[in-house]
Amino acid sequence: MVQIEELKQKVAALAEEGRARLKEVASPEDCEAARVAFLGRKGKITELVKFLPHLPPEERPEAGRLINSLKEQFQAELDRRLRELKAQEIEKKLQEEAVDVTLPGRPVALGGLHPSTQALREIYRIFLGMGFQVFESPEIETDEYNFQLLNIPPDHPARDMWSTFYLTEPGLLLRTHTSPGQIHVMRRFAPQPIRAILPGKCYRYEQVTARAEMMFHQVEGLAIGRNITMADLKGVLVEFAHQMFGEGRRFRFRASYFPFTEPSLEMDMDCIICGGRGCRVCKHTGWVEILGAGMVHPVVLRNGGYDPREFTGFAFGMGPERILMLKYNIDDIRLFFANDLRFLEQFSGGLR
Ligand code: FA5
Numbered sequence: 001m002v003q004i005e006e007l008k009q010k011v012a013a014l015a016e017e018g019r020a021r022l023k024e025v026a027s028p029e030d031c032e033a034a035r036v037a038f039l040g041r042k043g044k045i046t047e048l049v050k051f052l053p054h055l056p057p058e059e060r061p062e063a064g065r066l067i068n069s070l071k072e073q074f075q076a077e078l079d080r081r082l083r084e085l086k087a088q089e090i091e092k093k094l095q096e097e098a099v100d101v102t103l104p105g106r107p108v109a110l111g112g113l114h115p116s117t118q119a120l121r122e123i124y125r126i127f128l129g130m131g132f133q134v135f136e137s138p139e140i141e142t143d144e145y146n147f148q149l150l151n152i153p154p155d156h157p158a159r160d161m162w163s164t165f166y167l168t169e170p171g172l173l174l175r176t177h178t179s180p181g182q183i184h185v186m187r188r189f190a191p192q193p194i195r196a197i198l199p200g201k202c203y204r205y206e207q208v209t210a211r212a213e214m215m216f217h218q219v220e221g222l223a224i225g226r227n228i229t230m231a232d233l234k235g236v237l238v239e240f241a242h243q244m245f246g247e248g249r250r251f252r253f254r255a256s257y258f259p260f261t262e263p264s265l266e267m268d269m270d271c272i273i274c275g276g277r278g279c280r281v282c283k284h285t286g287w288v289e290i291l292g293a294g295m296v297h298p299v300v301l302r303n304g305g306y307d308p309r310e311f312t313g314f315a316f317g318m319g320p321e322r323i324l325m326l327k328y329n330i331d332d333i334r335l336f337f338a339n340d341l342r343f344l345e346q347f348s349g350g351l352r
Helices: 004-024 028-039 046-055 057-096 115-129 157-162 182-190 228-245 298-304 319-328 334-337 341-347
Strands: 140-142 172-174 192-204 215-225 251-258 261-270 287-296 312-318
Touching: 004 028, 004 046, 004 057, 028 057, 115 192, 115 215, 115 228, 115 319, 115 341, 157 172, 157 251, 182 192, 182 215, 182 298, 215 287, 215 319, 215 334, 228 251, 228 261, 228 287, 228 312, 228 319, 251 287, 261 312, 287 298, 287 319, 312 319, 319 334
Parallel strands: none
Antiparallel strands: 140 172, 192 215, 215 312, 251 261, 261 287, 287 312
8 A cells, every 4th residue: 555645755756856857948849848758648747646546545535636736736837937938939039030220221212203294384384374274185186176177178288297197996196286175175165265275295107306206295375365466476475485495585486387377477586505696406597496376267266166257366386395405405305205214314303
């Protein structure tokens, strides 16, 4: 017969041994090994139950309690060590993988407005100041709007100047100028007076050169009213050009021809490069062209819904890329749409 005293000694010794073992564990794996050694199926604490049958029956319940409490004690200590080790492991990982947030970040390259957009906005600003409103009209037009309603019938020789891209759907094309917008605003507002500018992209099927692109912007202007004269046209355009190019510049109006204006004219400015003395840029004339304009042709007024006996008006069309070329001495229009950052970045701080 085994005495309970003997069991008590064994329990005390195992408790001591368990504590010593748990002091030494250095990783979750060590903990698992200690658990197997003490509480596993053949663990030292588990094996204590083998004593029970050898005890007198009345002592067995107490012996059972002793063994169970040793088990619980060991398990609790084991859990505490495991938590400690895991916390240490996380702390170590955090230290090793720490990010130094005081390092300066990598700079993000900021985009800027395209020079054409900046020129368009400057043009809007000037004309808004003179009471004009900005309207948009479609880039895909009909032959009727791009040509016929502007007094250019199918066989008119002026069509040669405005050769375009036709769509596969008959009668549709990419507009060659913003002038069809004149008809759109007139038909929308007739018979009220109009002061509108119509910006947008235009397309021409032509040889691309340093001065001509296949796609470019235009800004159309249109004023319709009861007593509008050529003097109003001159006043508005000279005011615009002074604000755009500076007060010191000189301008002249030269007779020209457009089927949709009568009379028609072109506006020239003294050459910025040579100051009017004559150079390669101005082809030695001292003048450079900045826009086309004229008094709205009676046929166009009628097509737009206005009675030409009662209403008159003026219209003009200019290319913002050409205006920037003049202002900044840019010698090739292809730079605008070539996506070369070395060119575009020069405008990122705005127009000066
Ligand atoms: C016209 O397109 C007329 N619709 C302008 C007009 C409007 C006249 C209203 C009278 C009344 P023109 O083809 O000259 O005209 O073009 C006008 C401007 O567009 C030119 O002065 C130029 O600045 C610009 N432009 C024309 N073709 C090109 C091109 N291929 N590349 C870049 N800019 C161009």
